[in-house]
Amino acid sequence: MQRNRFLSDILTTLFDRSGTIRSVNDTRDIYALCNALLSAEGTVSGQSLAATVLERYRKLSDDDKLSFFKYLNDDLDIDATDLSALVATYATDPTPDAFKNLSNAAEPRRQELLRRLNQPVGATADIVAMRVDLLHVLKDHPELARTNHDFVHLFRSWFNRGFLVLKTIDWDTPARILDKIVAYEAVHQINDWDDLRRRLYPPDRCCFAFFHPSMPDEPLIFVEVALTKTVPGSVTKLLSNGRTPLGADDAKVAVFYSISNCQKGLTGISFGNLLIKQVVAELSLSFPQLETFVTLSPIPGLTRWLATQIDDTDHGHVATTILGGQGSAADIRAMAARYLLMAKRGDGMPLDPVARFHLGNGAEVYDIHADADTSDNGIAQSSGAMVNYLYDLSQTQRHHADYVFKSIVTAAKPAQSLSTAALSPKPKETTS
Known part of the structure; x- marks a missing residue:
């Protein structure tokens, strides 16, 4: 049995939502489809409707995507007048029904739309990519920050620590994942596969990444670690081609020399604190002689x-x-x-x-x-x-x-x- 069976191999059956059929013959526009997804029709044909909406969205022009975000922002916003009346009712009569009505009215309908869109296979990655498009237009359309807030609110729930899986990235990791590590490295560029091998293969080099079950081939954030005898003062020397690798048992210091966030659509969702603390725990178990944990930033x-x-x-x-x-x-x-x-x-x-x-x-x-x-x-x-x-x-x-x-x-x-x-x-x- 292979020692290093990767995340997607473990979780495919657990999170298999296959069988989704796209409504390729549905002639309604994307707005009518969204409204249908939010209606009773969405409870019956939710996966099919959601897949069709996401497919239509991917084909929109930049101008049409902006119009779609304005639809989310304005047409699916809260009803402030209705909410105000419900607040007044709850203030004088805080019954469970009054609380339920108030809670429902206080949540913009676009949040429920995004939840329902997140049903087909691969939908989470599509919605994360959708936020990338939103961030591109946010500067020129600051009113869309209301919609951006709802993306962030949902992502903080969808990507909370309970769903994240820490995986070791090494030279045996599938190439499709290693390609992503090369592409997403944001601090110290990885020039080629030889450079990547120098960062993963020697016994005094480690790499760890967080993954989410719904995006098993997409690292969310990763950290590269060097094991050294002393606290280093030069990343140039740390990454030198001609350096002599240190025996892992001789290391006293773990150095986090590169931390890269991989998903722009998850900007504002903090994984770094969780990642560092868990990596420290993992390294402490594997190398109990380590005394110091530092970055070289x-x-x-x-x-x-x-x-x-x-x-x-x-x-x-x-x-x-x-x-x-x-x-x-x-x-x-x-x-x-x-x-x-x-x-x-x-x-x-x-x-x-x-x-x-x-x-x-x-x-x-x-x-x-x-x-x-x-x-x-x-x-x-x-x-x-x-x-x-x-x-x-x-x-x-x-x-x-x-x-x-x-x-x-x-x-x-x-x-x-x-x-x-x-x-x-x-x-x-x-x-x-």
């Missing part, structure tokens, strides 16, 4: 922030030098520490999106490194700097609470020291 907002600092009387000259490609390693580390620990948005949260992710998960800023990512992208976004976030599971809950409720950015001593380190002095002005 990009700092994508550093260059943008430096560009806003060139007039600062304290460090503007350093920001200018770094932006010009002449900054010293010490100055890059110090400025990156100031950015990560002190630069905040209007709501008090850190400017850097990766920092918000890891700090929100209960990690702490551990250390910062210069010349850590010498790729074109690494130089462009952070002058090559990268940061370690430390995951101490005995402290993550406290750090999370401090971050969420007090906007505290927890930092270890190395990062704290860097944030107050002396910078290169201003060059003396020459006189003519």
Whole structure:
């Protein structure tokens, strides 16, 4: 028996909803079909109607898709007048029937439509793809945020932790899945199959992904892990072609060096916190000698922030030098520490999106490194700097609470020291 039987092989029979017949001869337009799906007809022929709606949707032009979203947004919205009357009734007479009527009226009909659309085989992936189209038009049509809210509301239920399955991705994983890993890698590009093999095959390299039973061939999010002796300071060295693999039993540190969200349609549905914590648990079981769990993360907002600092009387000259490609390693580390620990948005949260992710998960800023990512992208976004976030599971809950409720950015001593380190002095002005 094969040791590595993949997710789709396990779950196909459990989630088989085959037998759906598309109503290819149904001449009604997509709106009439949706209304039928929401009616009593939908309880009898729901799978067939839903499959036909989804098939028609896939063939719509961009303009017609926008019209469809406006239909969801306006025609299937709540009836505010009716809801107001039901609220008043429930306030004076909170009976179970009054509560039921109020609850039904408070839910937009588009939520029920999306639920009923999610009946045929493959429907969940179609609805996730539908939200990608919605996100494309949302900027120019902000009123559609009401419909977007309902997509997110349903996805948070459909993709909750109880349905997610963690799978190890290795060199024996089916090629159709490995192709997706290559395509979805968002942090450090995988150049070819040899590059992928170097990330999956050696004993000191691991990869884990979350899957959903209704989308068994589509990873939702995955993390690449390196096992090392010490906390690393360079992804360039970590991914070097010529490195000598470490025996897994000799490793003391697990390094999460790439976390990639795979489904744009699930933007706003957080899997990262769950993924990291479960991977830590899996690694701790497989490699009990591991002592430290850290990331080696990009700092994508550093260059943008430096560009806003060139007039600062304290460090503007350093920001200018770094932006010009002449900054010293010490100055890059110090400025990156100031950015990560002190630069905040209007709501008090850190400017850097990766920092918000890891700090929100209960990690702490551990250390910062210069010349850590010498790729074109690494130089462009952070002058090559990268940061370690430390995951101490005995402290993550406290750090999370401090971050969420007090906007505290927890930092270890190395990062704290860097944030107050002396910078290169201003060059003396020459006189003519």
